[in-house]
Amino acid sequence: MKACLSLWASNPRTYKKLSSLGMLVTLPSGRLLQYYKNSVHQKPGPNNDMFRWMYEEANAKQVPSHGMTGGIVFDEMSIQPDLQMIYSEDKVKIVGLVDMGAECSAMRVLKEGKQSAQLATHVLLFMFQGDSGFRFPFMHVPTAEATAPDIYVLFWKAMRGLIEWGFSVNYACFDGAVHNRSFLKMHFNSSGSAAVSASFATHNACSPDLPLVMMMDPKHLFKKIRNNMIKSGFGRNSTRLLLHQAGFITWEMWVKPYQWDREANPSEVSRIHHVLTDEHIWPNNGQKMRNKLAEDVLDKEMLHLFKAYQKAEGRNGDWLNSAIQLLEATSVLIANFTDTRPITSAEDDRLHCNARALQWFTSWEEAVMSDLQDTAIVKRKKLMSGETRFDMKSTILGFESLVRQKQKTHPGTSINAARVNSDSVENIFCQQGANDNPNYKQFMYKHHHINRGHCKQQSLQHWSSSRALLMSSAEAHQSEEIEE
Template identity: 40%
Template sequence: MLMHYSNEGKCESKLANHVIQYIFHGITGFRWPFANYPNAQAAPADIFITTWKCIDALYEWGFKPIYLCMDGSSNNRAFLKMHFPENDPLLTKMVASHYKNPLRKMIFIMDPCHLIKKIRNSVLSSGIKVHDQRLLSFESCTIQWQMWIDAYNWDRNTHRFPIHNKLTQEHIFPNNAQKMRNKLAFETLNVDMLHLMKMYRKSLSGEAGQQALSAVIQFLEHSSTLVEFFTDQRPVKDMSDERIMKLSIAYNWYKSWGKKVCQNDTISRRYKSLLTMETREDLDFMYHGIMSLITFCIEVLKTEVVPARLNSDIIENIFCQQRSLYHGPTTHPTYNSYRTSINSVVLGQSLVSRKSNAGGNGAKPFSAEIPTKKLRI
């Protein structure tokens, strides 16, 4: 599809190579993809216009949008900051006023699943080899991906039944496509990986070898908290929930890690010793957005929140199905094929999430046959 732009008084036509997809995902589990827009680069200004157009339409249709979840791309972060004074969303805990009606509020959230993948990617690039971009450090100890490789090899070579039986070569040596899979990132940062790393540390001879893994153990203790919370199907019903306290402890650990490194290291070492700046910023946005949403739902709406629903996996699944319909999952469809096949994707999914209390009845294929009359006896 050709997009028409006005650039310094000149009208230009460009082929659309991006699409903005919007899905309504209710707190109760109801979900429906209701709008998509073609564009040339998904600029923050384009996202701003289309997003508020969709929010206004949802209000007209009787829905009440209370939060907006997106991944941590640079354009999405720029769009998010447009809604806050001094471009600092943390001043209002990720709560912004409605663009047209200031009495309405909107909570912005960075996708937790995308954040966990970015945390894994930062560790994946940490090491002492030539191609490694950083060397994560915590309290005089390093956090290197080679430690994951060593633990994996020790587990496979030592035990007939591996301690972490889900860990595979795809987890340890992911390619570009596998780096996008949530499952692979979760299983390298969860409690199973933490248990494996503790068992591997016990197998090392000498205090020096065991001390070298102390930073990795602490890192996995808090990364596993993130994975456990955002994959939990149990609803959060009050702010005193133990899981919220654990989430706060994990967030504060990441913040204290950043403060210690910033106080002790130079600017050149600071970049390589920490997670990427974008990842740390997304962590702030995600935590404060999640806390504001849970507080609003419990105290104002008087309803519970299921943490496993607070992500943008639905949109990722739609994109994967769209790619698979034409020329395999590694190719991108044109917008013409995207908009004509969206109905096939919708009918292939369930209208109500199986995680909701309304059941998991899937959408049945459309039938043009005349229903048979029931016999009366």
């Protein structure tokens, strides 16, 4: 039954065809498998059934002791506001309302001065991501865009549940949304400078001997850097005009090398940066969300194209100096945060390279802010957004703190930078999106189905799951469909 359930969860269509052939013993029907699949009741908030399932999966995969330590990755996806009735645990229930627990409800009553029901417009998903590669989405909550206090309460509930089932948490990873950034600062007396001074390592109330690192998702950071570049220019619609000591940095500097490469090398095979397309240079709102498109215009291949274009321009190529310096920093960060080679020491050269890249951005910030002739508004236009600069410090300093902490608590083990991001959560959202923004009932049922296939995939395709971490969420989903 377990084998059939795993096959059915991975690909129901293939299972149906296999069953209809009659070549093997009679296989259980899809309806019977549906009953087994729903044996673990899905409900908002901490769920002992999910924790037990997660614990049993870790034991079945023989996850080592250091693999039971890892991080909590969380993110929100939008859903359709809708009320639905379900039959669960011998009771008829209504789902689709905001349900973040008693504490969050009490906080809302105190804030609004009244008690009211609200339709859920988002789902907040929490996933455990072990240092050895084991990962499991263990908690989801229907929200109406969770605020920082809501996230704070839910996060520490999730933390307590994991510890009760034998897991340890040494970091939290999330994107740079406003509420997420406020949640981070709550652990440092609401002070961003205090977080930077502490290298984003804070006290862990559930495990006092294991500091908790708060870090922003590297993949979202690269998108934000790219978006700052797109907004920079001399045009009327440009909201920024980035200025480094070496000169201006505008998006036109990316457009010109791209057009030159296509004109000089009409054949796609002979192009210097053969991956680049119009989607990279003129992305729409949907394409701006794709991680891979952002990384492709900031990586070492783009740096190589810039240098080739500057050489072709001769003496007129000096206007690219500032952009080339930026790409020298971003290409290092992208290479190191997508590197699958394990980091076994806090003295790893990749950490030093990350620190030097951060120093370049910090020096740029200090030079602009120290100019007494400019107003505060002009200074802000010359720099990337304050949120982006803060997120960069959180990603780089936080990851370094995580490595140092790992070496203290589990000497001799390693950590993989390519796994420390929120791609795995976004991959689940991408699979959920097949319903075109499901309601909460559809999310719960689909989530159970995804979890079954997810567990099967981890046990049989370690190479595939590692590769999916390096891909954008949309491409990872597309790859899974092809493999099925």
